[in-house]
Amino acid sequence: MSGALLNVQGLRVAFGDKEVVHGIDFDIAPGEKLALVGESGSGKTVTALSLLRLAQNAQLSGRASFAGEGGEAARDLLQIPERQLRGIRGKEIAMIFQEPMTALNALYPVGDQIAEVLELHQGMSARDAHQAAVQLLADTGIPEPARRARAFPHQLSGGQRQRAMIAMALACKPRLLLADEPTTALDVTVRAQILDLLAELQRKHGMAVLLITHDLNLVRRFADRVAVMENGHIVEHGVVASVFDAPQHPYTRKLIDSRPTRDVASVAVDPQAQPVLEAAGLRVSYPVPRPGIRGWFSSGEFVAVQGADFRIVPGETLGVVGESGSGKSTLALAALGLLKHQGRLDVAGRQWAAGGRSDRALRRLMQVVFQDPFSSLSPRMTVEQIVGEGLTVHAPGLDPRARRERALTALADVGLAESQFPALLDRYPHEFSGGQRQRLAIARALIVDPKLLVLDEPTSALDVTIQKQVLGLLQRLQRERGLSYLLITHDVEVIRAMAHQVIVMKDGAILESGAVERVLDAPEHPYTQKLVAAAECR
Template identity: 80%
Template structure:
């Protein structure tokens, strides 16, 4: 048996301005092997993957990353560094022109944040077709047909229609699936998957994992999985390498590492699961709901086929006449698959989408005018699903976090705003001791999980009564997720905050929610106390979601 790997990385070091963030790591991947690189946000996982393709601006790269041709990969797992000098194309040393032929064709990448990775000006089908035309030489018609098929394989409903959609017209999970379809278009030999299922619900996550497994069997594709999801690692990977502060602190077969972790950091990751620590729902005193909806309906105009489209638009109903109420100091969880209408419901509740039916916040309705709605904007704040696209890249942390104070407390001077901003940042685990000159930094200087904490600090700084949390932990690693959920639970207990929690993560619902509604295709299928709905689900769809979460 040959011991030559598909990819042999030796002494990979990544630095910025002379400061190393990845410290000379070694790892190997064989053809058909699945290696998971796991660790907290900021541990160096994503920088490692991006560095292999030289996609990190201003990075100082050293070491070697040898990619072997199709004729010379290993037949089995490649444990540890190889003996003797490696041969092959060094990805860190070959000319840029040669590397461009490898990107997308031999090595493809699924990026963590599809909203920023996809081009906002082109339909997703055209973006997938472009890859096929460039690397496979397909005609435009052939490439478009193949793009539709790829979207269908990744589980997107109505793939012909969705191929004509722009990224902003898709849900978070649908955008992620489109990104996966693009990466798999040319059947690469190595797939660098950076949080490939972050935005996906549990049932679609299982579909994507099954799809990747099938492609591996057919084409011998290797996968370097970058993730903080330990359940995903347990189910998907053959080997795991644990990263902490730019070092690989433990590696080995998945079963061996999970059953008998040797490093304290690995044990910390494995022990990090959401814990329920909320004030029990009392239903006392008939308190008026802080948020209430009756017959809430949201629809979007869509073009009709043929001549009819010239004269009138059709309608796509995203939320179909739902009713719910959120009591003060409690959490209402909204769970369902991507595209079920969860985020649309949240945007309507925030007054950001036109809707029909009754919607009241603290007994008041949205007026649809900026000045008239300003008081409600302070009562109700939001944390969006994708922190990178919701944080302005042109503003500093001080400007982002303190913006709400400028609007709602204009009498505060600069010094007072800085004090409040630092306090809010400290509450979510970002301090100047950890990040010198924290307030002067920009969002791109933080990892995905750190950016999400910035978004939470921005929402908390004006002391709202109600937070709309749209997948608040989907971009966070397990330890930070546990910390953020603990923070939200503490704030709820101390301040009587209410949360409208939008998520596909059943475990987060179990940890946080008092009441839960289950949505599919814009309608509520089941609702009630969280223990009742999740422990004894009545609807087949709810049973499917709970079963998929238990399997995960």
């Protein structure tokens, strides 16, 4: 394409004898925003990394012509010497990585890491580079930038770390920014802030952006053009409005149709029915050290959950929505009897005790499905050991054969059958995809016949198509088994699809609660309005 800032032709990427990107073509004009969309494993990220030759042990072929400045000839990023490419990385082409906690160096303050880029590419003195780093942090909206510049990555919130990554990427005013899932791990309101920030900085500096994402809402709101990638091929591309309004390829239609859909049975309101879980005045606090000499004699208190009231009846889903730090997960841990709490918390009419056999019976009634199935499943245990583990505690009288049959039944209930996966029970978690691992986690919870599942962000780590499958599975299990769910999430779309009742939390307090249709369609509290508005941005 004449006048393109970047023109990629026939890009192929292989690792050993396995080719993962199959001769793709695309281009980006100066100042343009192009989104590369697809599920995990489609080749999006390895494509972006290959442009800067950052994909280790990759064999690259094709051409990636990057226009020169001031009449200079275009350079082929795949062929130029490493020394020349090193001068382009960070200066002319910068990259925002998906997970800033691993991309930032944990041993250095973020200001020093930004200043290093300026010293290397701009030849600034250490003092000038530090001052410029503070200004860059201020430009990205970080409060108290001088103090934050001295902070280490672990001392910043997720949104602040992402802003620091953006400040580092924009330090040298690059002409092309590669943004790899820049908002995936962020809350919905912070996600909107980062998106607005990127758009503002893009307009201010006139840079082009290649956005790598599977978030279609983000693409609608941010990009000019979109290229859809499946199994290493670009299957469709064009102007965002045209592709989204009239998708031509079946895979594109599949992605667009993957928004969560509501398919839950209504629950009859019976004030006399015994709730599966009920809380009144639930309060959770942690001791914190006091500053100065007062800390020698007493500690302070941080209140994570403040006087929460709620009830869940059989077959009902209560959604808990809020940003990180709102108290959602603390509330879930207290409900599971894993945190000391004040107030009343009843499970099927009984209170948590201090442990022992009485609590063991309640633990069978309440099981949990965690956010990340890869980290919540032991890599050293087989599927049979993982799924059947609960029976060794709650049904110790079963013999090995009976436990094995119960495990196979639970796996079949979540869509994992031996006919599909030979030697299923002898496999390990790494042999399954992300969605299949989450099904294993659900089977592990279901095998002891619980009354309530605590779902802690059960789909946030999954692609949109897999998310829809897992939500459909949970909806089916609820209808068939009469299960109740305590659903913890920051995704308003998931709440709409799954919940009967919803509570909105911020800073440990419940700001608004009620039927999901009323709260989300006509929110009363400004914070709820902010959450809903951020989720509905297109």
